[in-house]
Amino acid sequence: MRFRFCGDLDCPDWVLAEISTLAKISSVKMKLLCAQVLKGLLGEGIDYDKVTKLTADAKFDSGDIKASVAVLSFILSSAAKHDVDSESLSSELQQLGLPKEHTMGLCKSYEDKHSAVQEKLRETSLRLGRLEAVSWRVDYTLSSSEMKEVNEAVVQLKLQAQGAESGTSESTLVSLSADKFRVLLSELKQAQTMMNALR
Amino acid sequence: MLLVLSEEHKEHLAFLTKVDAAVVGEFGRIALEFLRRGISPKVYDGAARKLSVPVETVRHGVEALMYLVTQSSKHTLSEVDFVDSVLSLEFGDELNQSLLQLYLQHRSEIRGILSLVPSSMPAYHNLEWRLDVQLASRSLRRQAAPTLTTRLHLTHGHGSGTEVRGRVLRVDLGSLLHLISILEGALGALKSTHARRILRNIK
Numbered sequence: 001m002r003f004r005f006c007g008d009l010d011c012p013d014w015v016l017a018e019i020s021t022l023a024k025i026s027s028v029k030m031k032l033l034c035a036q037v038l039k040g041l042l043g044e045g046i047d048y049d050k051v052t053k054l055t056a057d058a059k060f061d062s063g064d065i066k067a068s069v070a071v072l073s074f075i076l077s078s079a080a081k082h083d084v085d086s087e088s089l090s091s092e093l094q095q096l097g098l099p100k101e102h103t104m105g106l107c108k109s110y111e112d113k114h115s116a117v118q119e120k121l122r123e124t125s126l127r128l129g130r131l132e133a134v135s136w137r138v139d140y141t142l143s144s145s146e147m148k149e150v151n152e153a154v155v156q157l158k159l160q161a162q163g164a165e166s167g168t169s170e171s172t173l174v175s176l177s178a179d180k181f182r183v184l185l186s187e188l189k190q191a192q193t194m195m196n197a198l199r
Numbered sequence: 200m201l202l203v204l205s206e207e208h209k210e211h212l213a214f215l216t217k218v219d220a221a222v223v224g225e226f227g228r229i230a231l232e233f234l235r236r237g238i239s240p241k242v243y244d245g246a247a248r249k250l251s252v253p254v255e256t257v258r259h260g261v262e263a264l265m266y267l268v269t270q271s272s273k274h275t276l277s278e279v280d281f282v283d284s285v286l287s288l289e290f291g292d293e294l295n296q297s298l299l300q301l302y303l304q305h306r307s308e309i310r311g312i313l314s315l316v317p318s319s320m321p322a323y324h325n326l327e328w329r330l331d332v333q334l335a336s337r338s339l340r341r342q343a344a345p346t347l348t349t350r351l352h353l354t355h356g357h358g359s360g361t362e363v364r365g366r367v368l369r370v371d372l373g374s375l376l377h378l379i380s381i382l383e384g385a386l387g388a389l390k391s392t393h394a395r396r397i398l399r400n401i402k
Contacts, residue, residue, distance in 0.1 A: 126327040126350055128367060165367055187337055194335055 001074045003092050005079040011096060018071035019098050024058045025068075027101035034109040037072040040111070042120050076110055080117040086110055131162040132169060202270055202284035209288055211263035214256050216290055220297060222250065227301040230264040234312055271302050272309040321353040324363055347375055 002008050022030060033054050040046040046069065055065055079089050086107040093103045135158045141150045155176045163170045176184065204212070215223050229242055243261070247254040271281055281302055285295050312345050326349055331342040347370040370378065387395060 125328045126348060128348065128350075165365070167365065191335070194340075198334075 001095075003096075004088055005075065005082060005084045005092055007078070012074075014067075015071055015074060016096060018067045019093075019096050021060075021064055022068055022071060022102060023097070023099055024060075025055060026057070027099070027105050029054045029057070030102045031105035031109060033068065034072060034076070034106050037069055037076060038109060038113045038117065040069075040119050041077055070107075075106070076117065077121070079110060080114050080121060083118070086114075091095050122168060128162075129164040130162045131159065132162065134158070135160075153178045200274060200276070201280055202267075202274070202276065204267070204284065204287060208263055208266065210290055211259035212267065212290075214252075214260040215264070215294065217335070218250065220293060223294060223297055224301075226261055227297070230261050231301075231305055233261070234265060234269070234309060261345065267298070268302055268305070269309060269313065272306045273313060274308070275306070276302075278303065299339055306325075314391070321355050321364075323351075324354045325352040326350070345372055346370070347372075 001011060003011050006012070025033070033051065036046050036051055036054075048065075051065060051069065055068065060068070075089075075093070084092075089110060090103050091109045093106065094100060098106070118165050137156050139154045139156065141152050141154055155178070157174045157176065159172045159174070160169060161172070162168065214357040215226065225246075228373070229246070241256075243257050247257045250257070256400050267285075269283070276284065278299060281299055282295055285298055290298075326346055331346050331348060333342055333346065335342060349368050349370060350365045351368060352363050353363050354361050356362060
């Protein structure tokens, strides 16, 4: 059985098993649990005390709590990843055996937050060597030990980026003469025109 | 199966008959602590002074106890086998029982510690990927070259010394298709009759 929210693959066995765990709590509590899980996906952190209180009525032990948070995270992030609309998600979850009220609660929460989740997933996608900051200054060299009168402008650029392999912040210092800088600037402007043409 | 204890081992363990049950319990606790954290010789000195015996005797006693417990855990001896192996020491019922309790309570923990000992190869942890299409470069405009950039996360080390390191790999389309076909072939090998026959016998 292929499911769109699993990326047109079979639904993992553990998700099937934990959907029955989710059915044990009331649909109102399930919607609040979804809200907490969505907060976690957006990077705001899950308040585990609230989660414990929500699941206390159904007498979930710590294993059940972890399982229900995991299955909700999987469903919500996977649906956002494959850009599934909430009607398809609703019908697929009902096929898997999640009761109707629970499915409706989940899909409502998903619909409210799905573009925010997609934005967050876009930000955390793999990027090598992200540029963090650029600082520059222009100097004018008057004279040097080699030549008495130099009279040239020099641009100094400091690029702060994440190292491609290490992921930690590294800074690179470059100094350019006026001509070199002009070439660099025109090439970068051409690249920018190409990027803008794509939008 | 039965453990066969060497004469030297039996001699070292014989020390335990000469002390009372509380001390045996204490030695057991020390032996387990050493298995968890490593040996600290100062504990031997303290114990030797309290019992007024030479440090060597205490050291041999604790080490013999550690060896007995690790060997039993290694082979997952059943209760009956453990008691039979210990019978050859002629310890007396009470001592046998306390050794048995020590073994049973901590057996799975010791097996866990033993499993950490062999050095491990880096293991797969996560694979992040992104699909890019190169449209132009400084030297050539109007291209359409797809590449897959991946970061492979591997865990090195084991237990508390585990660290995750990432390696950046760039895969072009041809290599990617080849990689996929090789990995699918590997998965398919699990379903061959040869592999199935072996797996059936292991279970």
